[in-house]
Each structure stands twice: as structure tokens, then as C-alpha cells.
Amino acid sequence: MTIAPHPHPLVVRARRLADDLLAPHAERVDQEGVPVGHIDAVRRSGLLGLGAPREYGGAAAPAPVGREVAEILAGACCSTWFVQTQHHTPVATLTRSEGPVRQRLLGPLARGELMSGVAYAHLRAHPRTPVRATRERGGWRFDGTVPWYTGWGLNDVMLLAGVTDDDEALFAFTEAREQPGLVASEPMRLAALTAARTVSLELDGLWLPEESVALRQPYETWAAADRLKTVAASPAVFGVAEAALALLDATTAAPLRSRLGDVRDRAYALADHPDPEEHRAERLALRTRAHELMCAATTAAVVAGGGRSLTLAATPQRLAREALFLLVQGQTTQSRTAHLEALLG
Structure with a gap:
């Protein structure tokens, strides 16, 4: 990797975090799991606000900085990188959102006060709908199975996606914990990145209010953008x-x-x-x-x-x-x- 003569401050912080904490403990983390201390260090570093708007406490760093930070973290401890990288999709989603959840969560997420995971990869199974979102009591009911959710026990909130009866992709925030209508499996044992604390989620009538919705658009509109990424x-x-x-x-x-x-x-x-x-x-x-x-x-x-x-x-x-x-x-x-x-x- 070519190092810029005057690297961005977040690149410097990422390098320090990688050299002082992540790389020296990577083998232990691989066997024992990503510790809360690693996540606390990421929060303090400011890296969770990498691409967030400045007015919400983020750094609004350009894409090349984000790529260099990702290379550094993944090369030092891929498990820790994978847990924290989930956070950046919710931040980007809220940055584009016009709903009230933007004002409630974008600042805390950008400043690292809260950390978010994501539960949306199952949307790529379309036309199968592993998670269905239906209108109920002025909000949305979620039913189905999220096959993969990373960072369980480390994240504060999650961005959950389902497909509506009108074939829309709907994304809403909820707390990343067991609650009525949401039960997590035991952490999966995987050939790699077991340390990232990945579980599956069973949804049976999880109800979220309308104000928790961050994005709702035709499925094909969302899928076209996802395929480009x-x-x-x-x-x-x-x-x-x-x-x-x-x-x-x-x-x-x-x-x-x-x-x-x-x-x-x-x-x-x-x-x-x-x-x-x-x-x-x-x-x-x-x-x-x-x-x-x-x-x-x-x-x-x-x-x-x-x-x-x-x-x-x-x-x-x-x-x-x-x-x-x-x-x-x-x-x-x-x-x-x-x-x-x-x-x-």
C-alpha cells in the first residue's frame, strides 16, 4: 500500500490502532472473539464517523480515505474490521434518509456513542423473501429469518430490512437485543471470523414504529444500487x-x-x-x-x-x-x- 506523504488524520489513527492493539492480539481474538475493549477503542478513534456528515459529528472523509482505513484494519484483525464495517451502511442510509430516525440516531452513530449492525443481506435472495415486512398498528411487523447478523452483543442497534407486500425494500432501526418478536441463535462456529459474533435472528411479529423507518423504496431500485456496490x-x-x-x-x-x-x-x-x-x-x-x-x-x-x-x-x-x-x-x-x-x- 502506498502511504501518502501527509496522511489523513483518520488514517493515522487507524494505523496506530492497528499497530498498538489489533495486530498484536489478532490470533487471540481469532480464537476467543472480538472483545468489547476492541470496539471501545474503535469508538474512541473516531473511525465510526468516517463518512458521516460533519454537522452530525462525523469526518465526511473522501472515499480513498475510507478504503485505506479499511485496508489497515482488515490487514491487522479482519474480525474487528468486519464488526465495525457493518456500522458504515446504517450511517450512509441515515445520511440519505428524510425520516425522523435520522435526527434521532445519525449524531450518536457518527460520534461513536452508538454502534450499529446490519441485517439486510437476505434481500439478495429475492424473489424469495426470508423476511417479510407488513403494515400493522401504524407501524411495521417483521416476520422471517435473518440468516446472518454480525456483532451480536457488541452492537447497540441494528438496521433491519424486509420486503413489503408491494415489493418494496424497507429498512428500519431497532435495538440489537432480544425483545418480543426477536430471538437470536447461539453464535455460529465458522471456518473463519467466528470471532465476529455472527448469529441468525428469528423474527415472529417484531413490531417497529413508522418513525424507525430509514428507507423504503421499490425493491428493484434498491437492488440496482446494491449490485453496483x-x-x-x-x-x-x-x-x-x-x-x-x-x-x-x-x-x-x-x-x-x-x-x-x-x-x-x-x-x-x-x-x-x-x-x-x-x-x-x-x-x-x-x-x-x-x-x-x-x-x-x-x-x-x-x-x-x-x-x-x-x-x-x-x-x-x-x-x-x-x-x-x-x-x-x-x-x-x-x-x-x-x-x-x-x-x-
């Missing part, structure tokens, strides 16, 4: 890859680092393109190529580490498992198909 290469992929390359000797790392830098530069240039509809195929190809290089880097780290890489206290195997996770994180039918086609040649 999910064709891009994730900064976390570059962060994990760089962390793996740092474990190799200079001769081994150099060619992989050069290829990774080329993909990163092109992917980020397209991410900043004024027309997100352009270059869709190339963006997908770059996403796939970034994944390939990440897997090559983490595999090289495992090989270089030899048998020691297989111990649970070893950094290479943690990074290799995190790479497996990032292969499917934010995956859609479109990105999955493109990746499989690339693998098949």
Missing part, C-alpha cells in the same frame, strides 16, 4: 493480501506485491469513476483478480511458514482462513458467476 473489489481483500505478503521475504513478495498494486490502482480508479454503470465487466474481473492474488499471497505465507503455519497461534493460517471468508463476503449471483467462470478458464 458488489461488483467492486473490497479494500479488505487488499489489506489481508498485504498482511500475508509482509510475512514473506522480499524476493518472494515482490512480484505478487507488484501485481496486487496494479489491480488495486485500477480497481480504485474505477470505483471513483463518475458513472458507476461503466466498466462493469472490468470491475467484476478486477474483483476476481484481487481475490486470486489474495489467495496466492496467503497460500505463499502458509507455504513459507511450513508446519508451524498449521498451529492456531500462527498468523499465516489465520490470514488464509480470512481470505476464504472474503471470497464470499458481499457475494451476489453476478459476482459468484464471474468468479467461477474465471476459475474454470
